[in-house]
Amino acid sequence: MTSLKKLFYGGRIYTMADSPAVCDAMIVDGDHISWVGSSSELSSVPSDSFELIDLDGQIILPGFIDSHTHLVFWALSRQQIDLDGATSYENALKIIRDFASKQSKSDKSWLVGKGWKREQWRKIKWPHKSELDRSVPDRPVAVFSKDEHLLWVNSKALAIAGITGQTPDPEGGEIGRDAGGETTGILRDNACRLVLMHAKPPSRREAETALKPAFAEMYRQGCVGVTSFDNIYGFEVLQTLDIAGKLPVRVVYHFPHDRVTEDTILRMKTGFGSEFLRIGGIKIFADGALGSQTALMFKPFADSKDNMGIEATSPNELRRIVGKATKAGMACAIHAIGDRANRNVLDAFEAVGRNVSSRFRHRIEHCQIVHPQDIKRFAELKVVASMQPSHATADIDLMKRYLGSRQRDSYRFRTFAKLGLTMCFGSDAPIEPLNPLHGIYAAVTGKAVEGRICFNPRETISVAQAVKGFTIAGAEAVGDAQRRGNLIAGKKADFIVLDRDIMRLDAEQILKTTVTATYINGELKYCADGFPD
Numbered sequence: 216m217t218s219l220k221k222l223f224y225g226g227r228i229y230t231m232a233d234s235p236a237v238c239d240a241m242i243v244d245g246d247h248i249s250w251v252g253s254s255s256e257l258s259s260v261p262s263d264s265f266e267l268i269d270l271d272g273q274i275i276l277p278g279f280i281d282s283h284t285h286l287v288f289w290a291l292s293r294q295q296i297d298l299d300g301a302t303s304y305e306n307a308l309k310i311i312r313d314f315a316s317k318q319s320k321s322d323k324s325w326l327v328g329k330g331w332k333r334e335q336w337r338k339i340k341w342p343h344k345s346e347l348d349r350s351v352p353d354r355p356v357a358v359f360s361k362d363e364h365l366l367w368v369n370s371k372a373l374a375i376a377g378i379t380g381q382t383p384d385p386e387g388g389e390i391g392r393d394a395g396g397e398t399t400g401i402l403r404d405n406a407c408r409l410v411l412m413h414a415k416p417p418s419r420r421e422a423e424t425a426l427k428p429a430f431a432e433m434y435r436q437g438c439v440g441v442t443s444f445d446n447i448y449g450f451e452v453l454q455t456l457d458i459a460g461k462l463p464v465r466v467v468y469h470f471p472h473d474r475v476t477e478d479t480i481l482r483m484k485t486g487f488g489s490e491f492l493r494i495g496g497i498k499i500f501a502d503g504a505l506g507s508q509t510a511l512m513f514k515p516f517a518d519s520k521d522n523m524g525i526e527a528t529s530p531n532e533l534r535r536i537v538g539k540a541t542k543a544g545m546a547c548a549i550h551a552i553g554d555r556a557n558r559n560v561l562d563a564f565e566a567v568g569r570n571v572s573s574r575f576r577h578r579i580e581h582c583q584i585v586h587p588q589d590i591k592r593f594a595e596l597k598v599v600a601s602m603q604p605s606h607a608t609a610d611i612d613l614m615k616r617y618l619g620s621r622q623r624d625s626y627r628f629r630t631f632a633k634l635g636l637t638m639c640f641g642s643d644a645p646i647e648p649l650n651p652l653h654g655i656y657a658a659v660t661g662k663a664v665e666g667r668i669c670f671n672p673r674e675t676i677s678v679a680q681a682v683k684g685f686t687i688a689g690a691e692a693v694g695d696a697q698r699r700g701n702l703i704a705g706k707k708a709d710f711i712v713l714d715r716d717i718m719r720l721d722a723e724q725i726l727k728t729t730v731t732a733t734y735i736n737g738e739l740k741y742c743a744d745g746f747p748d
C-alpha cells in the first residue's frame with residue numbers, strides 16, 4: 216500500500232458542495248479527501264511527498280449513487296434472456312432460441328428472462344405459448360415484459376405450475392385465456408407468481424457469479440453506490456460477500472415488507488451495518504403501475520370511465536406499518552405512482568409526526584403523479600422524493616394515453632428542485648439501464664436516449680441539479696451525507712473522472728461522455744485507457 220497522498224490537478228473538480236463548488240485541485244489521503252482548493256495555493260507543495268495525477272483537462276465529480284435499484288435481480292438478469300430491443304415477435308423468439316441453444320442439452324431447469332414490449336415490435340401482437348413451445352419444447356420458459364407486469368410462458372411452465380383453462384384467476388392477477396377458454400401463455404400481475412414459485416431460485420453461488428461482472432459494469436458507469444430493493448435472499452448474498460471483504464460498492468438495503476415478519480426485521484435499525492452494506496429500511500407498495508393502469512388515481516384513467524387503479528396497501532394499513540416501523544427506528548420506502556397513492560403515503564407519514572427522528576428519513580419511491588395540493592407536503596414532512604428520470608422518458612406514450620391533462624402533474628423534477636427537498640435519482644435497474652449519465656440526460660433534456668420528444672419541458676432541470684440527484688442527494692436520502700456524496704475535506708474519497716465537462720457543454724454531449732476512472736475509498740477501481748494515471 217502506498218502511503219503517498221494523491222494530488223489531483225489540471226482539470227475542473229465539481230465538489231457538489233456549496234463551498235468551494237468548483238476548484239482545480241484535490242488531495243486524497245488514504246480513504247478520504249483531505250483538501251480541495253485552488254492549485255495556486257499549492258506552489259509550496261514538495262512534489263516528492265505526493266503522487267501527482269494530472270487530469271489533463273478532464274473533470275472530477277463525486278461517484279454516482281443510484282438510489283433505486285434491484286441490485287441482485289439486475290445482476291442475475293444480465294445473465295438471462297433479454298428481449299429489450301427485439302424488433303419483432305419473430306426476432307424475440309429467435310433471441311430465446313439462440314439463448315436456449317447455448318445452454319447445456321442436459322439442463323432442463325427454467326429459462327427465465329425479461330424485456331419484451333409489444334409496442335416495440337414491427338407488428339404489435341400478443342405473444343402466445345404455442346410459438347414459444349415450438350422454440351423451446353423441453354424445458355420451462357418464463358419471460359417478463361419490460362414493465363414486469365406480464366409473464367409470457369410456454370406449455371411446459373404451465374404444466375409444472377398445474378395451470379389449465381379451468382384454473383381460477385388469483386386475486387390481483389389474471390390468467391390469459393382465448394375465446395375457447397384455453398390458456399394463452401400470458402399471465403398478469405399476481406398470476407405470474409403461480410408459475411414463478413416453481414422456478415428454483417438461483418443459488419448463492421450463481422448470484423455471486425452474476426454479481427462480479429455487474430460490479431465491474433457499475434465501476435465502468437461511475438456508480439459507486441446503490442440503494443437496493445431485493446428480497447431477503449439477495450441480502451444474504453451481499454452480506455456473505457461483505458463478510459469476505461468482497462463487496463466492492465456501497466449498498467443500502469431495503470427489505471420487502473410483505474416477505475419478512477415485522478418482529479424479526481424491526482429489531483434492526485436503519486443505518487446499521489458495515490462500511491459497504493447498511494440497512495436502509497422496509498419497502499412497501501401503495502399501488503401498482505401506470506402501464507397496467509393499476510396506479511391509484513383520484514380520477515379514472517383517460518381511456519376509462521371508472522378505473523382508478525388499485526390500492527396495494529390500504530391507508531389504514533399504511534399508517535399501521537409506518538407507525539410501527541418508525542417507532543422501531545426503521546425507515547419506510549413506499550412505492551407510489553398515482554396521485555391518490557402519493558396522498559395516502561403522505562397522510563401516513565404525517566400521521567406519525569413530522570420530526571419523529573432526525574436519524575432517518577421516510578421516502579416515496581417514484582412520486583410519479585403528485586396532486587398539486589400535495590407538492591409542498593414533501594418538504595413540510597421532510598419526505599425524500601426518490602425518482603427515476605429515465606422512467607419519465609420511457610413513459611411518454613403511456614402518459615399521453617392514460618393521463619390526459621394530468622401529464623402536467625407527472626415527474627415534477629423542477630418543481631421539487633425549487634422546493635429544496637431531498638430528491639434522489641435512480642434507474643430502477645433492471646427495469647431501465649443502470650447508466651447514471653443516461654438518467655442525467657433524461658432529467659436535463661426530458662428525452663429518452665434515442666428519443667426526440669420531451670416528456671414535459673417545464674419540469675426539466677439543470678445538469679448540476681441532475682448530478683446532485685445522482686450524488687449528494689443519494690447520500691442524504693439514506694442519512695449518510697456526513698460520510699460521502701460530495702467532495703470536501705473529511706469525506707470518503709469516492710469520485711469519478713469524466714472525459715468531458717458535462718456542466719458546460721451542450722446537453723447532447725452527456726451521452727458521448729465517458730467515465731475514465733472510478734475511485735472508491737481513494738482506490739482506483741476502474742480506469743479507461745484515456746486516463747493518464
Ligand SMILES: [Zn+2]
Binds near residue numbers: 283284285444643
Ligand atoms: Zn423498483
